[in-house]
């Protein structure tokens with residue numbers, strides 16, 4: 001990676017990775033697609049389609065069905081991957097294998113930064129021959145959720 005490349009903010013790099021991949025697969029870069037990818041590139045984890053739509057419309061009106069179609073395309077192109085949390089589908093950028101933390105209380109999904117999969121990925125590979133880890137889920141409670149009260 002050039003120094004110019006590494007000096008760009010992370011979300012800009014992630015956004016351009018996704019756009020490059022989409023165009024490489026022969027799909028046009030439309031405004032809604034760019035908006036949806038921009039939202040996902042800035043997210044610190046996974047978002048539901050509703051949340052993507054909500055954030056994307058902050059930069060201009062967008063039809064919910066357009067967001068769904070864009071997300072379905074990105075999933076097909078493996079630009080995003082999904083996690084189903086509490087029955088809700090959440091979407092995250094699939095630019096690198098990552099570990100997720102999932103809050104059992106509010107269902108917030110955070111993706112840990114690139115490279116933080118380290119030991120866990122090695123542990124899986126050593127114990128499950130041929131298994132290629134693409135992501136890891138760590139369940140727990142996020143900082144904003146109150147601890148459970150014991151009667």
Ligand SMILES: [Zn+2]
Nearest residue numbers: 092100111135
């Ligand atoms: Zn993910």
Ligand SMILES: [Zn+2]
Nearest residue numbers: 103106142145
């Ligand atoms: Zn929470």
